[in-house]
Amino acid sequence: MKVLKFGGTSVGSPTRMKEVHQIITRDNDQKIIVLSAVSGTTNILVNLTKEFADQNKDKIKDILDQLYKKYEIFIQELYSTEHYHTKGKEVIDHYFKELRKLVSVPYKSGAEKAIVVQGELISTNLFINFLWEKEESANIISAFDFVFLNDQQEPDLRKIEEKLREILKEQKDHKFLVTQGFICQNNAGEIDNLKRGGSDYSATLIGAAIGADESQIWTDIDGMHNNDPRIVENTFPIAQLSFEEAGELAYFGAKILHPNCIIPAQQRNVPVRIKNTLDPDAKGTLITNEKNPDSVKAIAVKDGITAIKIKSSRMILAYGFLRKVFEVFEKYKTPIDMITTSEIAVSVTIDDAKNLKEIIEEISPYGFVEVDKNQSIICVVGDFVAERKGVGSSIFTAMDEIPVRMISYGGSKNNISLLIDSNYKKEALVSLNKTLFGL
Ligand code: ADP
Ligand code: ASP
Ligand code: MG
Numbered sequence: 001m002k003v004l005k006f007g008g009t010s011v012g013s014p015t016r017m018k019e020v021h022q023i024i025t026r027d028n029d030q031k032i033i034v035l036s037a038v039s040g041t042t043n044i045l046v047n048l049t050k051e052f053a054d055q056n057k058d059k060i061k062d063i064l065d066q067l068y069k070k071y072e073i074f075i076q077e078l079y080s081t082e083h084y085h086t087k088g089k090e091v092i093d094h095y096f097k098e099l100r101k102l103v104s105v106p107y108k109s110g111a112e113k114a115i116v117v118q119g120e121l122i123s124t125n126l127f128i129n130f131l132w133e134k135e136e137s138a139n140i141i142s143a144f145d146f147v148f149l150n151d152q153q154e155p156d157l158r159k160i161e162e163k164l165r166e167i168l169k170e171q172k173d174h175k176f177l178v179t180q181g182f183i184c185q186n187n188a189g190e191i192d193n194l195k196r197g198g199s200d201y202s203a204t205l206i207g208a209a210i211g212a213d214e215s216q217i218w219t220d221i222d223g224m225h226n227n228d229p230r231i232v233e234n235t236f237p238i239a240q241l242s243f244e245e246a247g248e249l250a251y252f253g254a255k256i257l258h259p260n261c262i263i264p265a266q267q268r269n270v271p272v273r274i275k276n277t278l279d280p281d282a283k284g285t286l287i288t289n290e291k292n293p294d295s296v297k298a299i300a301v302k303d304g305i306t307a308i309k310i311k312s313s314r315m316i317l318a319y320g321f322l323r324k325v326f327e328v329f330e331k332y333k334t335p336i337d338m339i340t341t342s343e344i345a346v347s348v349t350i351d352d353a354k355n356l357k358e359i360i361e362e363i364s365p366y367g368f369v370e371v372d373k374n375q376s377i378i379c380v381v382g383d384f385v386a387e388r389k390g391v392g393s394s395i396f397t398a399m400d401e402i403p404v405r406m407i408s409y410g411g412s413k414n415n416i417s418l419l420i421d422s423n424y425k426k427e428a429l430v431s432l433n434k435t436l437f438g439l
Contacts, residue, residue, distance in 0.1 A: 001210045003032045005301030006064045008039030009220040010277040014077035023280055034181045036199040037119025049112040060103050068096050084133040091125040114191050120180035128178045138176035141167055148182035161209040168290040200258035208264035214271040222276040223285035226298045230354045232429045235439040238285050244296050245381050246287040252379035253302035277332050296382040296436050305375040306353045311345040312367025328362045338408045338417055347406055381414055398435035402428050
Protein backbone atom coordinates (compact mmCIF):
# COMPACT_ATOMS: atom_id res chain seq x y z
CA MET A 1 0.00 0.00 0.00
CA LYS A 2 1.16 3.57 -0.66
CA VAL A 3 0.56 6.73 1.33
CA LEU A 4 -0.01 9.88 -0.74
CA LYS A 5 0.07 13.28 0.95
CA PHE A 6 -1.23 16.35 -0.85
CA GLY A 7 -0.13 19.74 0.47
CA GLY A 8 -2.04 23.01 0.70
CA THR A 9 -1.56 24.13 -2.90
CA SER A 10 -2.41 20.63 -4.15
CA VAL A 11 -5.87 20.93 -2.57
CA GLY A 12 -5.92 24.73 -2.87
CA SER A 13 -8.82 25.03 -5.32
CA PRO A 14 -11.67 22.86 -6.62
CA THR A 15 -9.67 22.30 -9.84
CA ARG A 16 -6.68 21.10 -7.82
CA MET A 17 -8.85 18.75 -5.75
CA LYS A 18 -10.21 17.26 -8.96
CA GLU A 19 -6.62 16.73 -10.13
CA VAL A 20 -5.87 14.92 -6.87
CA HIS A 21 -8.69 12.55 -7.77
CA GLN A 22 -7.07 11.97 -11.18
CA ILE A 23 -3.72 11.26 -9.57
CA ILE A 24 -5.00 8.75 -7.03
CA THR A 25 -7.00 6.86 -9.67
CA ARG A 26 -4.02 6.44 -12.02
CA ASP A 27 -3.69 2.86 -10.80
CA ASN A 28 -5.96 0.48 -8.97
CA ASP A 29 -4.03 0.10 -5.71
CA GLN A 30 -5.48 0.72 -2.28
CA LYS A 31 -4.12 3.97 -0.83
CA ILE A 32 -4.08 6.17 2.23
CA ILE A 33 -4.58 9.79 1.23
CA VAL A 34 -3.31 12.44 3.65
CA LEU A 35 -4.52 15.99 3.06
CA SER A 36 -3.38 19.38 4.29
CA ALA A 37 -5.76 22.27 4.73
CA VAL A 38 -6.67 24.29 1.63
CA SER A 39 -3.72 26.68 1.09
CA GLY A 40 -3.98 29.84 3.16
CA THR A 41 -6.47 28.39 5.64
CA THR A 42 -4.00 27.47 8.41
CA ASN A 43 -2.41 30.94 8.25
CA ILE A 44 -5.87 32.48 8.57
CA LEU A 45 -6.69 30.22 11.52
CA VAL A 46 -3.40 31.18 13.19
CA ASN A 47 -4.41 34.85 12.80
CA LEU A 48 -7.78 33.98 14.23
CA THR A 49 -6.14 32.53 17.35
CA LYS A 50 -4.24 35.82 17.82
CA GLU A 51 -7.41 37.88 17.60
CA PHE A 52 -9.05 35.38 19.94
CA ALA A 53 -6.26 35.80 22.48
CA ASP A 54 -6.80 39.59 22.26
CA GLN A 55 -10.58 39.06 22.46
CA ASN A 56 -10.97 41.23 19.37
CA LYS A 57 -14.58 40.28 18.58
CA ASP A 58 -14.99 42.38 15.39
CA LYS A 59 -11.82 41.02 13.83
CA ILE A 60 -12.83 37.45 14.78
CA LYS A 61 -16.17 37.88 13.05
CA ASP A 62 -14.57 39.39 9.91
CA ILE A 63 -12.01 36.59 9.61
CA LEU A 64 -14.62 33.87 9.95
CA ASP A 65 -17.14 35.54 7.62
CA GLN A 66 -14.53 36.00 4.89
CA LEU A 67 -13.20 32.46 5.20
CA TYR A 68 -16.72 31.05 5.11
CA LYS A 69 -17.42 32.94 1.87
CA LYS A 70 -14.30 31.43 0.32
CA TYR A 71 -15.56 27.92 1.13
CA GLU A 72 -19.07 28.68 -0.14
CA ILE A 73 -17.57 29.39 -3.57
CA PHE A 74 -15.27 26.38 -3.24
CA ILE A 75 -18.13 23.91 -2.80
CA GLN A 76 -20.10 25.48 -5.65
CA GLU A 77 -17.25 24.66 -8.01
CA LEU A 78 -16.23 21.33 -6.48
CA TYR A 79 -19.44 19.34 -6.78
CA SER A 80 -21.64 18.94 -9.81
CA THR A 81 -24.85 17.59 -8.22
CA GLU A 82 -27.40 19.32 -5.99
CA HIS A 83 -27.13 16.47 -3.51
CA TYR A 84 -23.40 17.04 -3.00
CA HIS A 85 -23.73 20.83 -2.93
CA THR A 86 -25.98 20.26 0.07
CA LYS A 87 -23.47 17.80 1.57
CA GLY A 88 -20.63 20.30 1.06
CA LYS A 89 -22.71 23.03 2.68
CA GLU A 90 -23.34 20.74 5.64
CA VAL A 91 -19.59 20.17 6.00
CA ILE A 92 -18.65 23.86 6.05
CA ASP A 93 -21.62 24.78 8.26
CA HIS A 94 -20.59 22.11 10.74
CA TYR A 95 -16.94 23.19 11.00
CA PHE A 96 -17.67 26.93 11.01
CA LYS A 97 -20.19 26.37 13.80
CA GLU A 98 -17.42 24.56 15.67
CA LEU A 99 -14.96 27.40 15.00
CA ARG A 100 -17.46 30.04 16.18
CA LYS A 101 -18.04 27.99 19.32
CA LEU A 102 -14.30 27.65 19.98
CA VAL A 103 -13.75 31.43 19.83
CA SER A 104 -16.88 32.46 21.71
CA VAL A 105 -15.58 31.43 25.14
CA PRO A 106 -13.08 33.37 27.30
CA TYR A 107 -9.54 32.81 25.97
CA LYS A 108 -7.36 30.23 27.72
CA SER A 109 -3.77 29.43 26.81
CA GLY A 110 -3.69 26.28 24.65
CA ALA A 111 -7.08 27.00 23.11
CA GLU A 112 -5.28 27.57 19.78
CA LYS A 113 -4.72 23.86 19.28
CA ALA A 114 -8.32 22.95 18.53
CA ILE A 115 -8.67 25.96 16.21
CA VAL A 116 -5.70 25.56 13.88
CA VAL A 117 -6.55 21.98 12.91
CA GLN A 118 -10.02 22.81 11.58
CA GLY A 119 -8.57 23.43 8.10
CA GLU A 120 -7.58 19.78 7.69
CA LEU A 121 -10.98 18.64 8.99
CA ILE A 122 -12.69 20.78 6.36
CA SER A 123 -10.45 19.76 3.42
CA THR A 124 -10.71 16.01 4.13
CA ASN A 125 -14.48 16.14 4.57
CA LEU A 126 -14.94 18.12 1.37
CA PHE A 127 -12.68 15.71 -0.49
CA ILE A 128 -14.33 12.52 0.76
CA ASN A 129 -17.67 13.87 -0.41
CA PHE A 130 -16.12 14.57 -3.79
CA LEU A 131 -14.87 10.95 -3.98
CA TRP A 132 -18.35 9.72 -3.02
CA GLU A 133 -19.91 11.91 -5.68
CA LYS A 134 -17.55 10.17 -8.13
CA GLU A 135 -18.76 6.84 -6.69
CA GLU A 136 -15.31 5.84 -5.49
CA SER A 137 -14.91 3.21 -2.80
CA ALA A 138 -13.61 5.53 -0.10
CA ASN A 139 -13.85 6.34 3.57
CA ILE A 140 -12.47 8.91 5.97
CA ILE A 141 -10.39 7.91 8.99
CA SER A 142 -9.74 10.42 11.75
CA ALA A 143 -6.08 11.19 12.48
CA PHE A 144 -7.17 12.00 16.03
CA ASP A 145 -7.88 8.26 16.49
CA PHE A 146 -4.41 7.01 15.58
CA VAL A 147 -1.70 9.73 15.52
CA PHE A 148 -0.63 9.88 19.17
CA LEU A 149 2.07 11.86 20.95
CA ASN A 150 4.04 10.35 23.83
CA ASP A 151 5.08 11.97 27.14
CA GLN A 152 7.84 13.93 25.36
CA GLN A 153 5.21 15.29 22.93
CA GLU A 154 6.81 13.25 20.13
CA PRO A 155 4.85 10.93 17.83
CA ASP A 156 4.53 7.45 19.31
CA LEU A 157 5.20 5.23 16.28
CA ARG A 158 4.37 1.96 18.08
CA LYS A 159 0.99 3.24 19.18
CA ILE A 160 0.27 4.70 15.75
CA GLU A 161 1.10 1.31 14.24
CA GLU A 162 -1.13 -0.55 16.68
CA LYS A 163 -4.16 1.74 16.25
CA LEU A 164 -3.79 1.96 12.51
CA ARG A 165 -3.66 -1.82 12.20
CA GLU A 166 -7.06 -2.10 13.92
CA ILE A 167 -8.53 0.69 11.80
CA LEU A 168 -7.22 -0.73 8.53
CA LYS A 169 -8.68 -4.14 9.36
CA GLU A 170 -12.12 -2.54 9.71
CA GLN A 171 -11.68 -0.48 6.54
CA LYS A 172 -10.11 -3.10 4.31
CA ASP A 173 -12.90 -2.97 1.72
CA HIS A 174 -12.29 0.69 0.85
CA LYS A 175 -9.86 1.57 -1.88
CA PHE A 176 -9.15 5.10 -0.65
CA LEU A 177 -8.77 5.98 3.00
CA VAL A 178 -8.65 9.72 3.45
CA THR A 179 -7.16 11.26 6.59
CA GLN A 180 -5.98 14.60 7.96
CA GLY A 181 -2.34 15.58 7.99
CA PHE A 182 -1.07 17.76 10.89
CA ILE A 183 -3.67 16.54 13.44
CA CYS A 184 -2.78 14.34 16.39
CA GLN A 185 -3.82 13.55 19.95
CA ASN A 186 -1.41 14.44 22.75
CA ASN A 187 -0.73 12.39 25.86
CA ALA A 188 -3.38 14.35 27.79
CA GLY A 189 -5.98 13.16 25.26
CA GLU A 190 -6.33 16.64 23.74
CA ILE A 191 -6.37 17.59 20.09
CA ASP A 192 -2.89 18.73 19.05
CA ASN A 193 -0.77 19.18 15.93
CA LEU A 194 2.60 18.19 14.48
CA LYS A 195 3.69 21.85 14.03
CA ARG A 196 3.59 23.89 10.85
CA GLY A 197 4.08 21.83 7.71
CA GLY A 198 3.21 18.77 9.80
CA SER A 199 1.22 16.94 7.13
CA ASP A 200 4.50 15.66 5.67
CA TYR A 201 5.28 14.16 9.06
CA SER A 202 1.79 12.58 9.24
CA ALA A 203 2.41 10.93 5.86
CA THR A 204 5.79 9.48 6.74
CA LEU A 205 4.57 8.35 10.18
CA ILE A 206 1.65 6.54 8.57
CA GLY A 207 3.94 5.10 5.87
CA ALA A 208 6.36 3.84 8.54
CA ALA A 209 3.55 2.50 10.75
CA ILE A 210 2.01 0.36 8.01
CA GLY A 211 5.32 -0.52 6.31
CA ALA A 212 4.09 1.16 3.12
CA ASP A 213 5.74 0.60 -0.25
CA GLU A 214 6.43 4.32 -0.20
CA SER A 215 5.21 7.62 1.24
CA GLN A 216 4.62 10.18 -1.47
CA ILE A 217 4.69 13.91 -0.77
CA TRP A 218 2.71 15.64 -3.54
CA THR A 219 3.45 19.36 -3.64
CA ASP A 220 3.77 22.36 -5.96
CA ILE A 221 7.32 21.78 -7.23
CA ASP A 222 9.02 18.96 -9.12
CA GLY A 223 11.02 17.56 -6.19
CA MET A 224 13.70 18.64 -3.74
CA HIS A 225 15.86 21.26 -5.47
CA ASN A 226 19.61 21.72 -5.03
CA ASN A 227 19.07 25.16 -3.45
CA ASP A 228 16.18 27.21 -2.07
CA PRO A 229 14.13 28.16 -5.18
CA ARG A 230 12.45 30.99 -3.28
CA ILE A 231 15.79 32.77 -2.96
CA VAL A 232 18.03 31.54 -5.77
CA GLU A 233 17.33 31.39 -9.52
CA ASN A 234 18.69 28.45 -11.53
CA THR A 235 17.97 25.60 -9.18
CA PHE A 236 17.21 22.05 -10.32
CA PRO A 237 15.44 18.99 -8.88
CA ILE A 238 17.56 16.19 -7.39
CA ALA A 239 16.59 12.72 -8.57
CA GLN A 240 17.85 10.75 -5.57
CA LEU A 241 18.78 11.46 -1.98
CA SER A 242 19.70 9.25 0.95
CA PHE A 243 17.63 9.44 4.15
CA GLU A 244 20.59 11.10 5.86
CA GLU A 245 20.90 13.79 3.20
CA ALA A 246 17.16 14.48 3.02
CA GLY A 247 16.95 14.50 6.82
CA GLU A 248 19.69 17.14 7.06
CA LEU A 249 18.07 19.27 4.34
CA ALA A 250 14.65 19.07 5.99
CA TYR A 251 16.04 19.85 9.42
CA PHE A 252 18.20 22.72 8.14
CA GLY A 253 15.42 24.61 6.44
CA ALA A 254 14.32 23.07 3.11
CA LYS A 255 10.69 24.05 3.54
CA ILE A 256 9.48 21.38 1.13
CA LEU A 257 9.78 18.79 3.93
CA HIS A 258 8.82 19.04 7.63
CA PRO A 259 12.05 19.06 9.70
CA ASN A 260 11.37 15.65 11.31
CA CYS A 261 9.54 13.80 8.58
CA ILE A 262 12.49 11.71 7.40
CA ILE A 263 13.00 10.16 10.87
CA PRO A 264 10.17 7.56 10.76
CA ALA A 265 10.85 6.80 7.09
CA GLN A 266 14.47 6.06 7.87
CA GLN A 267 13.61 4.07 11.01
CA ARG A 268 11.38 1.69 9.06
CA ASN A 269 13.16 2.02 5.70
CA VAL A 270 10.11 3.29 3.82
CA PRO A 271 11.10 5.31 0.71
CA VAL A 272 9.80 8.86 0.41
CA ARG A 273 9.03 10.24 -3.05
CA ILE A 274 8.40 13.93 -3.67
CA LYS A 275 6.09 14.56 -6.62
CA ASN A 276 4.60 17.59 -8.34
CA THR A 277 0.80 17.79 -8.45
CA LEU A 278 1.09 20.44 -11.16
CA ASP A 279 3.22 18.11 -13.31
CA PRO A 280 2.51 14.51 -12.23
CA ASP A 281 4.80 13.02 -14.86
CA ALA A 282 7.87 14.92 -13.65
CA LYS A 283 10.34 12.51 -12.07
CA GLY A 284 10.49 14.15 -8.64
CA THR A 285 12.87 13.07 -5.89
CA LEU A 286 13.24 9.61 -4.44
CA ILE A 287 14.61 9.33 -0.90
CA THR A 288 15.88 5.90 0.14
CA ASN A 289 18.65 4.31 2.21
CA GLU A 290 20.83 4.13 -0.90
CA LYS A 291 23.94 6.26 -0.70
CA ASN A 292 25.60 7.96 -3.60
CA PRO A 293 29.04 9.05 -2.40
CA ASP A 294 31.33 11.74 -3.67
CA SER A 295 28.83 14.40 -4.48
CA VAL A 296 27.51 17.67 -3.16
CA LYS A 297 23.75 17.38 -3.42
CA ALA A 298 22.06 20.48 -2.10
CA ILE A 299 22.11 23.57 0.06
CA ALA A 300 19.47 24.61 2.59
CA VAL A 301 19.15 27.57 4.91
CA LYS A 302 17.57 27.94 8.31
CA ASP A 303 16.77 31.44 9.58
CA GLY A 304 15.97 32.86 13.00
CA ILE A 305 19.07 31.38 14.61
CA THR A 306 20.66 32.73 17.79
CA ALA A 307 24.36 32.19 18.46
CA ILE A 308 25.64 32.06 22.04
CA LYS A 309 29.34 32.22 22.92
CA ILE A 310 30.61 31.32 26.40
CA LYS A 311 34.18 32.41 26.97
CA SER A 312 36.04 31.25 30.02
CA SER A 313 39.66 30.74 30.98
CA ARG A 314 38.36 28.02 33.27
CA MET A 315 37.74 25.92 30.16
CA ILE A 316 41.48 25.41 29.75
CA LEU A 317 42.27 21.81 30.67
CA ALA A 318 38.92 21.53 32.44
CA TYR A 319 36.61 18.63 31.98
CA GLY A 320 32.95 18.88 32.93
CA PHE A 321 32.70 22.45 31.64
CA LEU A 322 30.69 21.54 28.53
CA ARG A 323 28.40 19.27 30.54
CA LYS A 324 27.50 22.12 32.89
CA VAL A 325 26.78 24.42 29.98
CA PHE A 326 24.73 21.82 28.07
CA GLU A 327 22.72 20.96 31.17
CA VAL A 328 21.30 24.48 31.14
CA PHE A 329 20.03 24.01 27.57
CA GLU A 330 18.63 20.62 28.53
CA LYS A 331 16.83 22.12 31.51
CA TYR A 332 15.04 24.56 29.17
CA LYS A 333 14.36 21.84 26.55
CA THR A 334 16.26 23.90 24.00
CA PRO A 335 17.99 21.88 21.27
CA ILE A 336 21.43 22.99 20.13
CA ASP A 337 22.04 22.84 16.36
CA MET A 338 25.69 23.80 15.87
CA ILE A 339 28.66 23.67 18.24
CA THR A 340 32.23 24.90 17.82
CA THR A 341 34.86 24.99 20.49
CA SER A 342 38.27 26.50 21.10
CA GLU A 343 40.46 26.16 24.15
CA ILE A 344 38.86 29.16 25.83
CA ALA A 345 35.38 29.41 24.36
CA VAL A 346 32.44 27.43 23.08
CA SER A 347 29.83 28.71 20.63
CA VAL A 348 26.45 27.08 20.13
CA THR A 349 23.38 27.93 18.10
CA ILE A 350 19.71 27.53 18.95
CA ASP A 351 16.60 28.22 16.91
CA ASP A 352 14.16 28.25 19.81
CA ALA A 353 15.02 31.41 21.74
CA LYS A 354 11.93 31.31 23.96
CA ASN A 355 13.98 30.78 27.12
CA LEU A 356 17.06 32.75 26.04
CA LYS A 357 16.95 35.12 29.00
CA GLU A 358 16.86 32.30 31.55
CA ILE A 359 19.55 30.33 29.69
CA ILE A 360 21.91 33.32 29.63
CA GLU A 361 21.33 33.96 33.32
CA GLU A 362 22.17 30.38 34.20
CA ILE A 363 25.27 30.00 32.02
CA SER A 364 26.71 33.39 32.98
CA PRO A 365 28.45 32.03 36.12
CA TYR A 366 30.55 29.77 33.81
CA GLY A 367 32.01 32.57 31.70
CA PHE A 368 31.49 35.72 29.69
CA VAL A 369 28.40 35.29 27.46
CA GLU A 370 27.90 36.94 24.07
CA VAL A 371 24.69 36.63 22.02
CA ASP A 372 24.18 37.24 18.27
CA LYS A 373 20.62 37.22 16.96
CA ASN A 374 19.34 37.24 13.37
CA GLN A 375 21.71 34.51 12.19
CA SER A 376 21.22 31.88 9.47
CA ILE A 377 22.66 28.38 9.21
CA ILE A 378 23.65 27.45 5.69
CA CYS A 379 23.88 23.74 5.34
CA VAL A 380 25.69 22.05 2.44
CA VAL A 381 24.56 18.46 2.12
CA GLY A 382 26.03 15.51 0.30
CA ASP A 383 27.97 12.36 0.96
CA PHE A 384 31.44 13.75 0.94
CA VAL A 385 33.33 14.43 4.12
CA ALA A 386 36.82 12.92 3.95
CA GLU A 387 35.99 11.02 0.75
CA ARG A 388 35.84 13.99 -1.53
CA LYS A 389 38.70 16.43 -1.63
CA GLY A 390 38.17 20.09 -2.30
CA VAL A 391 34.60 20.54 -1.05
CA GLY A 392 35.82 22.57 1.90
CA SER A 393 37.97 24.83 -0.25
CA SER A 394 35.11 25.35 -2.78
CA ILE A 395 32.86 26.43 0.08
CA PHE A 396 35.48 28.83 1.43
CA THR A 397 36.01 30.27 -2.04
CA ALA A 398 32.27 30.87 -2.36
CA MET A 399 32.17 32.56 1.05
CA ASP A 400 35.20 34.75 0.34
CA GLU A 401 33.26 38.02 0.65
CA ILE A 402 30.96 36.91 3.47
CA PRO A 403 31.77 37.03 7.19
CA VAL A 404 31.33 33.51 8.56
CA ARG A 405 30.60 33.33 12.30
CA MET A 406 30.87 29.53 12.81
CA ILE A 407 31.74 26.44 10.76
CA SER A 408 30.81 22.86 11.52
CA TYR A 409 32.56 20.17 9.47
CA GLY A 410 32.80 16.45 10.07
CA GLY A 411 29.97 16.14 12.60
CA SER A 412 28.34 13.85 10.08
CA LYS A 413 29.46 12.67 6.66
CA ASN A 414 26.58 14.51 5.09
CA ASN A 415 26.70 18.04 6.33
CA ILE A 416 28.92 21.10 6.39
CA SER A 417 27.21 23.98 8.18
CA LEU A 418 28.10 27.65 8.22
CA LEU A 419 26.63 30.33 10.43
CA ILE A 420 26.28 33.81 8.94
CA ASP A 421 24.35 36.98 9.66
CA SER A 422 20.98 36.63 7.88
CA ASN A 423 21.64 39.83 5.92
CA TYR A 424 24.22 37.88 3.87
CA LYS A 425 21.91 34.94 3.20
CA LYS A 426 21.01 35.59 -0.42
CA GLU A 427 24.56 36.52 -1.38
CA ALA A 428 25.86 33.33 0.24
CA LEU A 429 23.31 31.02 -1.41
CA VAL A 430 23.85 32.54 -4.85
CA SER A 431 27.61 32.36 -4.51
CA LEU A 432 27.52 28.71 -3.33
CA ASN A 433 25.20 27.87 -6.24
CA LYS A 434 27.81 29.25 -8.62
CA THR A 435 30.83 27.63 -7.04
CA LEU A 436 29.39 24.22 -6.14
CA PHE A 437 26.98 23.71 -9.05
CA GLY A 438 28.33 26.06 -11.71
CA LEU A 439 24.98 27.86 -11.96
P1 ADP B 1 2.96 22.02 0.64
O1 ADP B 1 1.90 23.04 0.88
O2 ADP B 1 2.70 21.12 -0.52
O3 ADP B 1 3.36 21.28 1.88
P2 ADP B 1 5.27 23.73 0.96
O4 ADP B 1 5.02 25.15 0.62
O5 ADP B 1 5.31 23.37 2.39
O6 ADP B 1 4.23 22.84 0.15
O7 ADP B 1 6.65 23.24 0.29
C1 ADP B 1 6.90 23.44 -1.08
C2 ADP B 1 7.70 24.70 -1.28
O8 ADP B 1 8.97 24.57 -0.62
C3 ADP B 1 8.08 24.99 -2.71
O9 ADP B 1 7.08 25.67 -3.39
C4 ADP B 1 9.36 25.81 -2.57
O10 ADP B 1 9.11 27.18 -2.67
C5 ADP B 1 9.83 25.57 -1.13
N1 ADP B 1 11.21 25.06 -1.05
C6 ADP B 1 12.15 25.51 -0.17
N2 ADP B 1 13.30 24.87 -0.33
C7 ADP B 1 13.12 23.98 -1.34
C8 ADP B 1 13.96 23.04 -1.99
N3 ADP B 1 15.22 22.85 -1.63
N4 ADP B 1 13.43 22.31 -3.00
C9 ADP B 1 12.15 22.48 -3.40
N5 ADP B 1 11.30 23.35 -2.80
C10 ADP B 1 11.78 24.10 -1.79
N1 ASP C 1 -1.90 22.97 7.33
C1 ASP C 1 -0.71 22.86 8.13
C2 ASP C 1 0.20 24.05 7.87
O1 ASP C 1 -0.13 24.89 7.04
C3 ASP C 1 0.00 21.57 7.91
C4 ASP C 1 0.55 21.36 6.52
O2 ASP C 1 0.08 21.99 5.55
O3 ASP C 1 1.47 20.54 6.38
O4 ASP C 1 1.20 24.16 8.51
MG1 MG D 1 4.55 21.81 3.54
